Amino acid sequence: MSAAASGLSVAAQDRVFRPEGVIGATVEALVAELASTGYDPLVTPVGRTAGEIRLTGAAMDPKAVGHGDLFVAISGARAHGADYVMTALDAGAAAVLTDVAGAEKVRERVGYRIPVIEVSRVREAAGPSAALIYGNTATSGPALFGVTGTNGKTTTTYFLRSLLDTLLRPHQRATGMIGTIEIASGDATIPSKMTTPEAVQLHSLMALFREADVAAAAMEVSSHAISYERTSGLFYAVAGFTNLTQDHLDLHGSMEEYFAAKAALFARRRTRSSVVIVDDPWGWRMAEVATGHVVTLATAETPDPAADWSVTDVAPHLLGSAFTLRNRHTGESIRSRTGLPGRFNVANAALAAVMVLTADESTALGVSREEIIAALEQADPFTISVPGRMQVIGTAPAAIVDFAHNPDAMIRTLEAAASTSTGKTILVIGAAGERDSAKRPAMGAIAVRMADHVIISDDDPHGEDPAQIRAGLLEGAREALAAEDLDTTLEEISPRLDAISRAVEVAEPEDTIILAGRGHEVHQDFAGTKHPIDDRVELARALRRRGFPTADDAPQTDPDPQTDLDPQTDPAPNTPDHHRLSTAEGGDKS
Numbered sequence: 001m002s003a004a005a006s007g008l009s010v011a012a013q014d015r016v017f018r019p020e021g022v023i024g025a026t027v028e029a030l031v032a033e034l035a036s037t038g039y040d041p042l043v044t045p046v047g048r049t050a051g052e053i054r055l056t057g058a059a060m061d062p063k064a065v066g067h068g069d070l071f072v073a074i075s076g077a078r079a080h081g082a083d084y085v086m087t088a089l090d091a092g093a094a095a096v097l098t099d100v101a102g103a104e105k106v107r108e109r110v111g112y113r114i115p116v117i118e119v120s121r122v123r124e125a126a127g128p129s130a131a132l133i134y135g136n137t138a139t140s141g142p143a144l145f146g147v148t149g150t151n152g153k154t155t156t157t158y159f160l161r162s163l164l165d166t167l168l169r170p171h172q173r174a175t176g177m178i179g180t181i182e183i184a185s186g187d188a189t190i191p192s193k194m195t196t197p198e199a200v201q202l203h204s205l206m207a208l209f210r211e212a213d214v215a216a217a218a219m220e221v222s223s224h225a226i227s228y229e230r231t232s233g234l235f236y237a238v239a240g241f242t243n244l245t246q247d248h249l250d251l252h253g254s255m256e257e258y259f260a261a262k263a264a265l266f267a268r269r270r271t272r273s274s275v276v277i278v279d280d281p282w283g284w285r286m287a288e289v290a291t292g293h294v295v296t297l298a299t300a301e302t303p304d305p306a307a308d309w310s311v312t313d314v315a316p317h318l319l320g321s322a323f324t325l326r327n328r329h330t331g332e333s334i335r336s337r338t339g340l341p342g343r344f345n346v347a348n349a350a351l352a353a354v355m356v357l358t359a360d361e362s363t364a365l366g367v368s369r370e371e372i373i374a375a376l377e378q379a380d381p382f383t384i385s386v387p388g389r390m391q392v393i394g395t396a397p398a399a400i401v402d403f404a405h406n407p408d409a410m411i412r413t414l415e416a417a418a419s420t421s422t423g424k425t426i427l428v429i430g431a432a433g434e435r436d437s438a439k440r441p442a443m444g445a446i447a448v449r450m451a452d453h454v455i456i457s458d459d460d461p462h463g464e465d466p467a468q469i470r471a472g473l474l475e476g477a478r479e480a481l482a483a484e485d486l487d488t489t490l491e492e493i494s495p496r497l498d499a500i501s502r503a504v505e506v507a508e509p510e511d512t513i514i515l516a517g518r519g520h521e522v523h524q525d526f527a528g529t530k531h532p533i534d535d536r537v538e539l540a541r542a543l544r545r546r547g548f549p550t551a552d553d554a555p556q557t558d559p560d561p562q563t564d565l566d567p568q569t570d571p572a573p574n575t576p577d578h579h580r581l582s583t584a585e586g587g588d589k590s
């Protein structure tokens with residue numbers, strides 16, 4: 001089943017993408033579990049048999065509640081979930097887990113019609129509660145591979161799943177994936193709302209995976225998810241770290257706190273093994289604070305010889321690169337490749353490879369080391385297309401849609417363009433509103449330093465004035481232009497559709513066009529109104545208009561250019577566009 005095709009709302013898809021044979025737990029058992037793990041629960045029972053009520057699911061969004069669910073009502077930034085208890089009750093909620101304020105609200109709204117379990121740390125208690133209901137333990141499976149880091153999570157997760165699939169398919173075992181773009185259990189998929197879902201959904205997915213005989217799953221773990229306790233009660237076979245650079249400082253405050261949030265994933269109680277890229281000091285620090293089995297990986301051009309694994313002999317291979325993985329201790333040497341452009345994709349592929357090689361030592365994946373090496377060397381698991389990640393839309397000029405929306409990702413992407421382009425690099429860039437505004441001038445400066453023609457346009461303004469966001473980027477760009485004697489062409493063009501047309505208009509066949517920042521996204525959010533626009537579709541259309549060739553798998557376009565963007569306040573539920581959807585709930589890519 002593809003719930004994505006079913007036309008259901010996103011919350012409804014969460015509700016149907018559930019395991020069927022959940023034995024569940026009684027309210028009494030849940031209260032005992034929470035008491036024994038230090039949550040000090042207070043229960044408001046409804047009659048003498050309340051403890052016997054069996055909970056067979058859990059949900060945090062009242063619209064995702066199903067019959068027999070524990071409704072977890074949290075106090076959010078804008079509302080308290082308990083304000084919506086009536087919706088949950090109508091949908092069949094069997095008990096509520098909430099805090100003291102929530103318990104009061106439940107009493108006010110529905111009296112004593114439903115048992116209420118009151119704890120002080122609801123988000124933290126949600127994980128173990130859902131784990132008990134869905135029967136998840138540290139060893140219940142599937143083998144989980146978690147990836148965190150500022151950039152590269154989505155790509156590495158796709159690489160991991162592709163490698164796991166190559167290994168497990170011959171054994172008739174399925175794989176799963178949880179991340180920014182989609183959630184997949186074998187062949188069934190639903191679009192994602194968040195990079196890392198709430199704990200209640202994660203635990204439901206683990207049970208669903210087991211029902212679908214999913215032996216291993218790859219998942220992205222955002223720093224938000226760690227800070228908001230979404231991964232509570234989950235246990236990873238291997239956790240991987242890509243890198244740490246400036247982003248999300250509006251949530252974490254400082255790089256130190258951002259680092260600390262990520263570091264929590266690499267604790268022994270969360271993961272059996274950790275694989276850490278140590279190309280910079282943050283990586284080495286992560287390897288130092290990680291507890292349990294820690295494996296280090298160096299992927300830089302001059303790899304740190306102290307790392308356990310290193311990447312060497314990187315050479316061009318089609319649009320991507322071939323590379324060798326060497327183990328310092330065993331002398332093992334594995335030649336593999338990735339079809340995705342950019343040196344950073346070698347790092348992502350190497351991380352996926354070493355995570356699976358590491359799991360082989362500690363987890364019963366059921367495949368031999370020889371099979372893993374054969375897959376890496378011969379099956380090309382990293383030559384896949386990842387939606388909106390260095391996605392090649394045109395060939396002459398090279399025309400790429402990428403998700404780079406922070407300074408480091410921009411540098412990496414523009415470096416990749418410079419290394420393959422013989423002509424000029426034309427960049428379209430914007431920045432999201434209401435998110436980490438400190439990074440805008442830095443992004444503007446990087447743009448004019450590294451591209452030849454920069455078009456500053458809009459990303460998702462959210463509630464902010466788009467002109468003010470562009471001004472932040474322009475400020476950094478103009479300062480760099482003035483101070484560094486650059487001869488970059490700088491333009492400001494809004495709306496984005498015009499910026500895309502302009503980029504193609506000024507391009508020659510030997511040039512490279514990069515549309516950065518929006519990747520797979522298909523709507524722009526202007527103050528809560530969704531304007532449909534897909535960079536991949538619009539770029540393909542503009543290229544065809546000028547008679548330029550498009551890549552074999554570029555989106556097909558109709559002959560009429562998309563012009564007026566229809567305001568759409570309730571986006572299509574099946575768009576692979578969590579940022580736009582999640583914006584309606586208060587968050588997105590920042």
Ligand SMILES: CC(=O)N[C@H]1[C@@H](OP(=O)(O)OP(=O)(O)OC[C@H]2O[C@@H](n3ccc(=O)[nH]c3=O)[C@H](O)[C@@H]2O)O[C@H](CO)[C@@H](O)[C@@H]1O[C@H](C)C(=O)N[C@@H](C)C(=O)N[C@H](CCC(=O)O)C(=O)O
Pocket residue numbers: 060061062063073074075076077078079080081082084193194195196197198222223224225228582583585586587588589590
């Ligand atoms: C900033 C943040 O993380 N916000 C999360 C937070 O929202 P909030 O505090 O604003 O909650 P709220 O809107 O006040 O609602 C509280 C409760 O009332 C319920 N409610 C609320 C309003 C309503 O009309 N009806 C209703 O039922 C909500 O379902 C919720 O249970 O709690 C909500 C419920 O769990 C989350 O869904 C929401 O994540 C939103 C979707 C989000 O987008 N967060 C972003 C920042 C995020 O987590 N991003 C990372 C990736 C970042 C990256 O790497 O790019 C991610 O993992 O996705």
Ligand SMILES: Nc1ncnc2c1ncn2[C@@H]1O[C@H](COP(=O)(O)OP(=O)(O)OP(=O)(O)O)[C@@H](O)[C@H]1O
Pocket residue numbers: 149150151152153154155156180195220242243344345347348388389390402403404405408409410412413519589
């Ligand atoms: N290893 C890497 N190092 C630096 N930049 C990278 C790396 N991998 C990808 N990027 C850049 O970051 C962008 C986002 O990549 P990806 O979606 O894989 O990362 P992510 O961590 O999931 O991002 P987000 O958290 O914003 O969803 C890419 O489009 C590319 O420009």
